[in-house]
Amino acid sequence: MNTALKHWKEAATLILVAGHRPVPDGLSRTPLAVAGSNRGRSPGPPPLPHRFDYDVLMLKRSHKSGFMPNAYVFPGGTVDSSDFSSEWLDIFKHVRNFPNFAVASVKQPLETRPPIFATDRLKLGSPIPGEVAFRICALRETFEESGVLLAVSPPGETGCIPGTDFSCATNEGLNNNLNGLCNKELMKWRTLVNQNPSNFIRMCRELEILPNIWALHEWSNWLTPKARYGSRRYDTVFFICCLQETPATLQDEKEIVCFQWSTPSEVLQTFHAKKFWIAPPQYYELSRMCRLPRMSDLHKFSIQRAQEGCEQYLPVVVQKEQSMSLLPGDRLYPRSTSEDAKMNKSTDLPQEDPPDCGLHRMLLLDSYTINIQINITPKHSHLVPVVGQAIPCDLHSKC
Template identity: 60%
Template sequence: MNTALKHWKEAATIVLTAGTRHKVDVDSLPKTPEKCSSLSASNLPHKSAFDYEVLLLKRSSKSGFMPNAYVFPGGLLDSSDFSSEWLDIFKAFSKFPNFGLGCVKQPAETRPPIFATDRLKLGSPIPGDVALRICALRETFEESGVLLALPKMEENSLLKTVDNKRDSNQITSPPHPLKVNDLCDMNELVKWRALVNRNPSNFIRMCKALELLPHIWALHEWGNWLTPTGFDRKGWRYDTAFFMCCLQEVPHTFEDEKEIVHFKWSTPSEILQAYKARELWIAPPQFYDLSRMCCLTSLVNLHNFASQRAAEGCEQWLPIWLVTDSCRLSLLPGDKLYPVDGSGHVNIDTNIPLEDSQGDESKLHRLIFLDSYNISAQVTITPKYNHLLPFAGPATKRVPNSLL
């Protein structure tokens, strides 16, 4: 953990997808990001166009952060995620960069701090890329009961894969969506889950006792969101690493009876339509990423895209809120109004001159909020690091012309 952070707590989350069997023969959407940018909520793909679903967990009404929201599984980094005890578990992989995960192409100076921070200087022998994934896997197990791990007996096979990927300078990842096997008796798993919920360091104990490897290689770097000022009424803010993980089949899932009160497996379009119908509430990062996923209705395509794109790296996104008489805007990096200084750093103290925003109308990267359930995405920029664009709703007349 980076205890020197003043404004954010570090966290990690997984966009967990799993295969189903109700996909139509032909995808209802084009696959190119350029075409996906023109989609609107009115022409989302039908649920039958998807052969996978996404896991969302409903937070308790008593949760300190985003109560009642549907979120991807994940949570705060813990000191145990950086424990030297992990060196024993990943001993066979310690000779490889990032324990065999490989390295991204993105220059170090442009990497988001959550990925670029030298954890060794902070006293941890565990690389940040590894610890973030351990956190995401641990939190997913705590919240949903889904344990993404490999039995130790598969270690040699995985080592060969890592070696081959290293020789070809590729990021290590499963060649196909991951098959989740029964790793132990369900009663044993329930017992360990309770222990891990009680103390995160028990995740290490569990992996040792059951001879398991947390499957860090199945998690593909997807994005990095920072909570903006004023988003949460208690002032809680998070620097969150997002990972994509694709499973062959929907695994057994059950609530933790603590923070999580309900879970939901649905297609991205179903979730977005339920959100628009005010049947559930999701935060802007979930809205944006689910919108992106509507461009890839095939699980294999999503897995291939996520695993290959992860080698490019990602961009740190701190949304900047702009309030007008008729709506709220959430400005994202690359938007013509996004406040950055000469060195490219976000300057949140800058007054954004709406009257001077008529200039370059080609650079839009924003979410427009008419209310908490009525959002449209306006994106005309080219996404960095070979990422997907979300679908974008048509411009509304209630938005001032100076903001379009």
């Protein structure tokens, strides 16, 4: 937990993917159509298949939330000091001598890693690596907000080899399948963890389980831009996890008032239809996922791509004809924070983009219309977002 940060609070979120329930006859689950090769858009692959075989979990924040009220978000939240507690050394005693507790290594050089990962946590007083603590945070918040507990038995009891058998999440270890736990007992612990995050450590110790940090794969890192959501700004790492089947889910009725399991394209279509709101980072990441409508492909890609590391995305919001959010690689993206400060006036921006210039931006036409423009190759072997218009489909929500 980095208390020295001036502008941001550290946070973690989880893109939780699961094989969806069978679709009743007569209903369709149609992904985004790929747009033509207009300038500023990725040419992309041929049109995607007409069906996804997985859903992603979206949670609706309460209207009383101080940050993005009423928004649909991935589960996650701010890091707590307990996520970096030395007590985790005993919980993870079977793997604590492995680098990063046997979490898959990353090829990205430390000097180019986002600060959220590159920061030396020992210098901040914690023996828990950031690679571990942020996964703990994402798992704890997912349990608090949705009731989904991703945990496994210690490897010494199952014979699992750290870093191999833990690399693929299954529904074994979820809810009442874990050590014979009943839902009533898990709900008791969920209440306690909501009351005090440090109870997540206590729960793992008493139930003799491990948060399944190995099932989470590094996906991206987003920072809240200036003056976007008031004074609250977050440095958030995004992880992704794929499950074979949809787990039992229950909102906490406090921060979260509604949940929805839907395909990435369904979420985007509902957003375009102004039926609910998602933030630009969620829009961008869901657009990426539309490249891979088969969960087996997404899972394989997530594991392999995570080894490359990730790039830090700090959107720079400027005004041209409309609000525009610049991302790294765009020709207008500032090289320093001093340049960033000068880019609030439209007079500072060229009126037109020259031919063949680098584009990586989101045009925010209104609160429910986002146009991604990208013609650069993403770093670290990541996906180019699908750019196109949604077509109608049926939704499956629990509101």
